[in-house]
Amino acid sequence: MDAEAAKLVGAGFAAIGAGMAAIGVGNVFGSFLEGALRNPGAADGQQGRLFIGFAAAELLGLLAFVVAMILIFVA
């Protein structure tokens, strides 16, 4: 395979990471809602933790985007 083509294929594969991060972020908010609907009184106190979990899951998806950008424009 041509090196240029391999870079573009690699960047496409990096998009899998973005999809995985979508699963992760969905899981974070889904689990939060599941818990929050069972005990709405405790939900507001856990918002900080919700966003910490969101930030951690989202970071990896953003890293996948960085990998794709590096493969296309830098490497």
Add this chain to the structure above:
Amino acid sequence: MHQFEVQTIWDGFNLAGHQIAFTNSALWMCIAAVALWVFMLGGMKGQLVPGRWQMMVEGSTRFIDNMLSANVGPEGKRYVPYVFSLFMFILFANLLGLLPLGVVGIHPFTFTSHFTITGVLAIMSFSIVLIVGFWRHGFHFFSLFVPHGTPGWLLWLIPVIELVSFMVRPFSLALRLFVAMTAGHVLLKVLAGFVINAGNAGALTGIAVGGPSFLLMIGISALEVLVAGIQAYVFALLTSLYINDAENLH
């Protein structure tokens, strides 16, 4: 892409062989600072019965105050000015970058979509953590790398992992904000390209492809406003968590 290019507005002066120029990035930082200043000034009248503007300002300070007292405890009060400035500056920067001023010919520049700027913000937070940590606890600060209840036979592994996760913090902090803003603007740019190109290709393609893309673009724009707020919040939240580590050692 054109919207991410740093352009020189004023050539500036020469400092030890480096050209110190006034760029559009610096200009939009000034605009964000001035907008923030106006926002704060309008709400600091201190009326007994607050108006709408004062409620906005008080709500935002209370928000940061609650965040720090929940995450750091009573000592967190001292960091309210720093975390509040950080949060509001990033929020204003993100929102100013989203303003649709391009239709009147002014092109907003989202300076948080540049790693140098978010990197400096992250280094500021990280140095505050280091300075406060060593100031308050001296070399005892290194006990951060050995959590409570670490079994003896894992003492060779846990500090290494904790050290790596500690040193990665400024990078993850800066990278998250920078990539989230860049990715959002690239996404809007790509969708806008769909609309323009489909419109140029003919009436049928314009309606079949351009129409749905335009509707999607409106939705994504709303999402970007949400992301602008969330990223500013996450930056401030993580900073307050790191300050908690420095203040209280976990």
